[in-house]
Amino acid sequence: MGSSRTPVSLRDTLSKSSTTRKQLLSLNIDLLRNLVFFLFLIRITRKTFYQLRGRGLLGSFFDLYKSLERFSYRLFFSLPFVRAKLATQVNASLTELQAKLVPSGPGIVRHTSLPTEGWTREKVEEELGKMEEMEHTRWEDGRVSGAVYHGAKEMGEVWTRAFGGSAVSNPIHPDVFPGVRKMEAEVVAMVLSLFNAPEDAAGVSTSGGTESILMACLSARERGRIERGIREPEMIIPSTAHAAFQKASQYFKIKLHQVACPAPSYRASIHAISRLINPNTILLVGSAPNFPHGIIDDISALSRLALRHKIPLHVDCCLGSFLMPCLSKAGFDSEPFDFRLKGVTSISVDTHKYGFAPKGNSTVLYRTKKLRSYQYFISPAWSGGVYASPSMAGSRPGALIAGCWASLMRVGEAGYIDACHKIVGAAKTIESAIREDDALNADLRVIGRPMVSVVAFASDTLSIYDVADGMSAKGWHLNSLQDPPAVHVAVTLPIVPVTEDLLADLRIVVGEVREMEVKRLAEGKKAGAERQRGSASALYGVAGSLPDKSVVEDLARGFLDCLYVA
Numbered sequence: 001m002g003s004s005r006t007p008v009s010l011r012d013t014l015s016k017s018s019t020t021r022k023q024l025l026s027l028n029i030d031l032l033r034n035l036v037f038f039l040f041l042i043r044i045t046r047k048t049f050y051q052l053r054g055r056g057l058l059g060s061f062f063d064l065y066k067s068l069e070r071f072s073y074r075l076f077f078s079l080p081f082v083r084a085k086l087a088t089q090v091n092a093s094l095t096e097l098q099a100k101l102v103p104s105g106p107g108i109v110r111h112t113s114l115p116t117e118g119w120t121r122e123k124v125e126e127e128l129g130k131m132e133e134m135e136h137t138r139w140e141d142g143r144v145s146g147a148v149y150h151g152a153k154e155m156g157e158v159w160t161r162a163f164g165g166s167a168v169s170n171p172i173h174p175d176v177f178p179g180v181r182k183m184e185a186e187v188v189a190m191v192l193s194l195f196n197a198p199e200d201a202a203g204v205s206t207s208g209g210t211e212s213i214l215m216a217c218l219s220a221r222e223r224g225r226i227e228r229g230i231r232e233p234e235m236i237i238p239s240t241a242h243a244a245f246q247k248a249s250q251y252f253k254i255k256l257h258q259v260a261c262p263a264p265s266y267r268a269s270i271h272a273i274s275r276l277i278n279p280n281t282i283l284l285v286g287s288a289p290n291f292p293h294g295i296i297d298d299i300s301a302l303s304r305l306a307l308r309h310k311i312p313l314h315v316d317c318c319l320g321s322f323l324m325p326c327l328s329k330a331g332f333d334s335e336p337f338d339f340r341l342k343g344v345t346s347i348s349v350d351t352h353k354y355g356f357a358p359k360g361n362s363t364v365l366y367r368t369k370k371l372r373s374y375q376y377f378i379s380p381a382w383s384g385g386v387y388a389s390p391s392m393a394g395s396r397p398g399a400l401i402a403g404c405w406a407s408l409m410r411v412g413e414a415g416y417i418d419a420c421h422k423i424v425g426a427a428k429t430i431e432s433a434i435r436e437d438d439a440l441n442a443d444l445r446v447i448g449r450p451m452v453s454v455v456a457f458a459s460d461t462l463s464i465y466d467v468a469d470g471m472s473a474k475g476w477h478l479n480s481l482q483d484p485p486a487v488h489v490a491v492t493l494p495i496v497p498v499t500e501d502l503l504a505d506l507r508i509v510v511g512e513v514r515e516m517e518v519k520r521l522a523e524g525k526k527a528g529a530e531r532q533r534g535s536a537s538a539l540y541g542v543a544g545s546l547p548d549k550s551v552v553e554d555l556a557r558g559f560l561d562c563l564y565v566a
């Protein structure tokens with residue numbers, strides 16, 4: 001009988017142990033659940049804490065209010081009858097745009113498939129000539145803000161000579177094209193020395209300012225991930241920083257904080273930036289100067305902030321390019337902006353702006369070689385062979401390297417100082433005319449204190465977009481800005497000799513717009529509703545003032561489509 005008890009007690013213990021196992025298991029699950037919940041709670045608390053510290057209670061409410069407002073507008077715009085009406089209006093604007101951009105008519109021949117037999121050389125050259133001479137806004141006569149930075153015939157010939165000699169080259173094969181490798185390395189070295197780079201500094205050349213900025217953001221994100229284990233990267237930029245930073249945020253999944261640049265200085269608020277810094281911050285940004293207003297952010301203060309928090313700081317000197325380093329040598333006021341500020345870790349410099357190199361050329365500089373290596377792409381096991389490239393592109397045009405190198409050597413330090421003298425001098429002439437000339441200063445005011453080549457102005461009495469449209473009608477292409485509504489001129493060498501003409505036309509246009517405004521007020525508001533609008537006024541005046549940007553997005557998408565209508 002004794003033996004018969006054993007199985008019972010065995011079963012007993014077995015069943016007992018299985019209940020304890022069950023209990024243990026449920027305990028573990030409970031513990032796990034609590035742990036997960038706890039972690040979730042920490043995460044939410046942390047996020048809320050950084051949101052509240054970054055934007056403040058009022059700021060957070062304001063953000064919430066703004067997104068609710070946007071949401072309700074979007075809802076309204078998606079109502080069927082509203083949507084249909086908007087679609088016809090967008091379509092009408094785009095049809096008009098297309099008529100302007102894409103030539104049509106009986107005389108126009110379209111080439112949408114390959115010619116069966118190749119053309120003769122003469123025929124190719126003749127047709128090239130026709131394309132070059134299509135009717136356009138006259139940059140040759142200094143009518144275009146920005147866009148063409150040098151424009152002299154002689155510089156064009158230097159480029160053409162350089163292109164011709166390196167037309168087939170590609171720096172991806174340094175052994176096949178050793179001259180191109182040498183020139184590329186020398187271009188980067190020259191720009192580094194211009195920006196007072198320290199011993200260990202290094203750089204890379206890219207296809208333009210946008211790629212330089214993308215690379216600097218990527219490098220900072222990788223540094224954060226590898227050295228700090230940051231998985232949810234964030235960066236803080238002035239609201240006036242170039243759109244390329246928004247592109248970087250979208251492409252590389254970096255959360256973006258945009259900081260206000262309040263009047264009267266229109267520089268990024270250092271206080272607002274410092275509040276937004278948290279353990280996920282991978283990059284601070286300042287512009288020297290920014291595109292909209294030509295204002296230099298307080299780079300010294302940003303540098304101190306970056307050092308204190310041990311965060312990289314990028315200085316966007318794409319526009320400033322070769323003007324910034326020449327300012328004091330050309331006799332103008334300047335401010336610290338380069339590697340002499342210890343907190344500055346990277347700088348983007350467009351050789352294709354005031355470096356006078358052909359388009360498709362920029363550099364990004366880093367304080368250390370290690371920072372540069374974070375932007376490298378390496379695929380050690382690719383079936384096509386070990387693959388490594390320094391930036392976004394694979395194959396690159398060696399001809400542009402030669403063009404860039406030749407421009408830098410042709411102009412030289414004295415040439416850049418002289419160009420700086422002319423360009424910044426012309427910008428100062430425009431600035432003081434707007435501030436001091438009675439025909440202008442009654443209606444226009446300069447934004448902030450521009451120190452380089454861009455002068456932006458706004459109006460408290462007139463629609464500044466009507467002024468922009470008036471200038472367009474006189475053949476000038478100025479840039480329209482928003483938030484706040486303004487217009488700017490980016491002075492380049494072709495504009496220097498026609499500065500007084502520009503001011504003379506600006507006086508006339510301001511007078512006309514003022515008269516129009518007076519007449520409109522006299523005729524009452526009803527007449528105002530039916531006014532003729534120019535393109536700047538239509539885009540920024542009506543669509544731009546709505547909180548929901550879907551109409552503007554539709555227009556912009558249509559514009560991009562339009563570029564590819566053959």
Ligand SMILES: *Cc1c(COP(=O)(O)O)cnc(C)c1O
Nearest residue numbers: 208209210242290291316318319
């Ligand atoms: C032009 C510019 C850039 C870069 O533009 P790209 O057209 O890509 O060369 C970046 N920042 C500023 C301030 C600029 O003016």
Ligand SMILES: *[C@@H]1O[C@H](CO)[C@@H](O)[C@H](O)[C@H]1NC(C)=O
Nearest residue numbers: 090091092093094095098558
């Ligand atoms: C506008 O609408 C017409 C008719 O629906 C269409 O054929 C045309 O392509 C549209 N235009 C644009 C620019 O979208």
Ligand SMILES: *[C@@H]1O[C@H](CO)[C@@H](O)[C@H](O)[C@H]1NC(C)=O
Nearest residue numbers: 187205206207361396400401
């Ligand atoms: C721009 O110039 C640099 C040399 O500074 C060169 O490496 C690069 O290939 C050029 N163009 C492009 C599209 O990258």
